[in-house]
Amino acid sequence: METPGQLSVEINSEASSAPIEKAIDAGIPVIGSALESSSDKITSQIIVDDPLGGKMIGDFLAERLKGKGNIVVLEGPIGQSAQISRRKGIDASLAAHPGLKLIASKSGNWSRAEGQAVMENWLSAYSGQINGVLSENDEMALGAIEAIKSAGLNPADVPVIGIDGIPDGKRAIADGEMYMSLYKYAKAEGQGALDIALRQLVGESYEPQSEIWKTLNIDWAGGTSKHYTVPWLTLNKENIAKYLN
Structure with missing residues (x-):
């Protein structure tokens, strides 16, 4: 059975490199999320800094x-x-x-x-x-x-x-x-990675489905950028009431 693409949620950036590169070498695009991969072969990744x-x-x-x-x-x-x-x-x-x-x-x-x-x-x-x-x-x-x-x-x-x-x-x-x-916008990392993966499969006609690109002002860049960064949101006593629910 052909594997069209792979989403990777890293726990350890070094340990994940070998399986990522194995998939890439087999022609399978890999989209990383959660933690930055140390592999420069990864197709794309969307993470916080x-x-x-x-x-x-x-x-x-x-x-x-x-x-x-x-x-x-x-x-x-x-x-x-x-x-x-x-x-x-x-x-x-x-x-x-x-x-x-x-x-x-x-x-x-x-x-x-x-x-x-x-x-x-x-x-x-x-x-x-x-x-x-x-x-x-x-x-x-x-x-x-x-x-x-x-x-x-x-x-x-x-x-x-x-x-x-x-x-x-x-x-x-x-x-x-x-x-x-x-x-940490974990939702943005997950949904963003899915959009990027679908762009790899569908092609340049694909339009991102997640709201995160607009609400967090992340440049979609055609879904082909090597690296996407999800911004941090500062929570403090001045704004916390807006984010309690």
Whole structure:
């Protein structure tokens, strides 16, 4: 049975390269989504800019702390593509804000429970010294907030910033417990990848069906671009009411 095309949702950009290139060499177009592939053979990919996301949350925390303070970083599984890319952006932000001092970083494996446990240990080891928290996803950020509250501290006094904009994260922002987050348009990545794949199969007469191209102002470019970037949406107390439902 002939395979007309393939959608690839990467977990690890390096590990996915071999099967992607095998498909391409067999004449099967491959459209990537979620994480950037390290293969330059991939037909096209539509992703968020994770290094930019990491830099954005670092810059927002620097602004909140007026450029000075001790911070900690909760990371995803070490070596996973999103962890590497988001940490790259965080490091770039820290380099641009030398008044921020990174006193600890550790993986919470994208887990709320692990994020809470790591934060509890930090609050004990660095009692009264932590001024802010950067988390590479919202689940770990929510765990950090629980640890902060359990320690008798006010989350508003130890700002926590996450990434992904999950429902619980949005509610935490609305409740004043999470300082802010970046919303990842997973729907845009999925629907966009499908449109690009259909363009490969149907040809230049194909018109994109998803609304994301217009609503997010992503240039369709005839459906033939090698790389499409989905923008991040900043979620904070000023705009969160619009995105709760």
